[in-house]
Amino acid sequence: QSVLTQPPSVSAAPGQKVTISCSGSSSNIGNNYVSWYQQLPGTAPKLLIYDNNKRPSGIPDRFSGSKSGTSATLGITGLQTGDEADYYCGTWDSSLNAVVFGGGTKLTVL
Amino acid sequence: EVQLLESGGGLVQPGGSLRLSCAASGFTFSSYAMSWVRQAPGKGLEWVSSISGSGDSTYYADSVKGRFTISRDSSKNTLYLQMNSLRAEDTAIYYCAKVRIQLWLMDYWGQGTLVTVSS
Numbered sequence: 061q062s063v064l065t066q067p068p069s070v071s072a073a074p075g076q077k078v079t080i081s082c083s084g085s086s087s088n089i090g091n092n093y094v095s096w097y098q099q100l101p102g103t104a105p106k107l108l109i110y111d112n113n114k115r116p117s118g119i120p121d122r123f124s125g126s127k128s129g130t131s132a133t134l135g136i137t138g139l140q141t142g143d144e145a146d147y148y149c150g151t152w153d154s155s156l157n158a159v160v161f162g163g164g165t166k167l168t169v170l
Numbered sequence: 171e172v173q174l175l176e177s178g179g180g181l182v183q184p185g186g187s188l189r190l191s192c193a194a195s196g197f198t199f200s201s202y203a204m205s206w207v208r209q210a211p212g213k214g215l216e217w218v219s220s221i222s223g224s225g226d227s228t229y230y231a232d233s234v235k236g237r238f239t240i241s242r243d244s245s246k247n248t249l250y251l252q253m254n255s256l257r258a259e260d261t262a263i264y265y266c267a268k269v270r271i272q273l274w275l276m277d278y279w280g281q282g283t284l285v286t287v288s289s
Contacts, residue, residue, distance in 0.1 A: 062214065095275050097215070104265055104279040105207075105215065116277060148215050150274045158231055159205070159217035159274045 063088060064149055064162035071168040072139055080134040080165045082149035088160055092151045094132040096125055099146045099164075108147070109134060139169050172196040172278040174266050179283030186256050186287070192249040192266030192280055200224070200244040203269035205276055206251050208262035208285075218264070219251065220273045229273065234260075256287045 065083040072078040082094065096109035107116050109125035112132065124135040132149055149162040178190040192204070206218040219240040220229045228240050239252040249266050263284050267276035 093272060093275070097276075099215075104281055105267075105276075106279065107270075107275070107277045110270065110275050110277075146214075150215070150217075150276075152272060152274050156232075157229070159220065159229075161215045161217065164214040 062163040063153055063156070063160040064151070066147075066149060066162035066165045068163070069166045069168065071170055073170050074139050074141060076139050077135065077137045078139060078167065079136075080147050080149075080167070082132040082134070082162045084130050084132075084151065084160075086130060087155040088130075088151050088153040089127065089132055090130040091154060094125065094127055095150045096123075096132075096134045097148045097150065099148065101145070105148065136167070141169050143167060144169050172268060174268065174278060174280035176264065176266050176280045176283040179264065179285045181286045181288065182256055183289050184257060184287055187252070187254045188256065188285060190251040190253065190264055190266075190283060190285070192251075194247045194249065194266075194268070197268065199242075199247040203273060204242060204249045205267045205269055205273065206240060206249075206264055207267055207276070207279075208260075208264045209282075210259075210262040213262075216262070217274075220269065221249070253285070256285075258287050261285060261287050 097105040098108045099105045112127040113125040153160045205220040237255045263282040265282045268278040270277040
């Protein structure tokens with residue numbers, strides 16, 4: 061069972077918007093920045109969002125991040141079939157002294 | 171261009187040992203912390219270990235503490251993970267990743283190397 065809680069799956073039609081939640085506690089999300097990673101099928105994870113809402117160079121602005129209290133959210137607009145992937149949130153847990161990830165959310169673009 | 175290339179994975183019996191390597195290029199290796207993250211078949215990401223740029227500080231997940239050792243050789247731009255007393259539950263793809271600033275902020279990942287622990 062993961063320290064950070066994500067929905068196992070989400071789905072939406074092409075062109076639509078989807079959000080993926082990541083719920084934690086004061087020892088992790090509540091007091092640390094959150095990163096988001098995209099893992100396309102059969103590939104390594106890729107950094108998508110860092111410091112809650114910043115995008116690395118090359119990541120389109122269709123991807124956005126936000127944080128409120130002990131929860132974070134990844135938003136994807138203008139969905140494309142190429143966005144079908146597993147998405148993970150990650151941060152530091154000060155009680156565990158460990159990097160923690162969410163269990164991952166599988167995005168299906170119908 | 172940042173490149174991370176893992177090697178050393180394979181099939182090992184329970185209780186055995188294996189050393190993974192990660193050859194890094196395209197950045198000043200000694201300036202950045204590095205991490206190992208694993209992914210069991212069909213499962214999510216699990217952080218394994220991290221090491222500071224100087225190598226002076228190391229961090230481990232409870233699940234591997236006392237069995238795994240992370241190290242680095244800046245003269246060879248290579249990251250290592252020595253894995254001892256391996257268990258079936260250590261079976262996973264092991265990724266090395268470059269840390270951007272905070273340990274949970276990994277901006278580049280290798281392609282991974284598969285470790286299978288089975289008799």
